[in-house]
Amino acid sequence: MKDHSITLIHKCGGVCYALKTQSVGADAVTVMGYENGGAAGMLDITTLCPVPRVADSFEVPVIGGGGVADSCRFLVVLALGAQGVIMGTPFWFLENANKSIWESRLIWSEEKI
Numbered sequence: 550m551k552d553h554s555i556t557l558i559h560k561c562g563g564v565c566y567a568l569k570t571q572s573v574g575a576d577a578v579t580v581m582g583y584e585n586g587g588a589a590g591m592l593d594i595t596t597l598c599p600v601p602r603v604a605d606s607f608e609v610p611v612i613g614g615g616g617v618a619d620s621c622r623f624l625v626v627l628a629l630g631a632q633g634v635i636m637g638t639p640f641w642f643l644e645n646a647n648k649s650i651w652e653s654r655l656i657w658s659e660e661k662i
Contacts, residue, residue, distance in 0.1 A: 558612070563594065567603045567611075577610040578603065579635055584616030597629065604630025 551557075551574065559570040560579040567578045580603045582596035596615040604611045613626035614635030626634045 561599075561603075564599050564602050567599070567607070571607055571609055575609060577612060577633075578607065579612040579614060580631075581613065581615030581635070585614060596626065600626060600629040600631050604632075 556577075557575045558577045558579060559567075559575045560581070561567040561570055562581065562583075562585075564580075567580055570578045580596075580599045582594050582598060584596055596613055596617070600611065600613040604613075610632040611630065612633040612635050613629060613631035614637075617623055617626055617634055617636045618638050623634050623636070
């Protein structure tokens with residue numbers, strides 16, 4: 550892929566996976582906790598755990614994410630050392646977003662105890 554000028558950004562759910570990603574030549578790594586809406590691994594850790602550990606020891610840019618739904622959490626991820634932030638849920642509410650059944654489920658859901 551490098552021969553064709555393709556940028557490789559790999560998504561990892563923990564430090565051990567991120568280390569492997571860097572060792573195989575990724576251009577950047579996305580690190581997130583279980584708050585992430587996609588496959589975040591089986592480590593059951595929050596975004597706040599792996600981001601600083603990876604950011605402190607990596608040579609490639611680190612993108613943090615998972616549970617970042619507002620400007621406060623955006624700034625927290627950057628303060629933990631990430632060079633970028635990945636966000637998803639807040640964009641559901643933009644005027645030109647592709648609305649789906651998930652939007653109404655999110656808005657009208659109730660916390661169950």
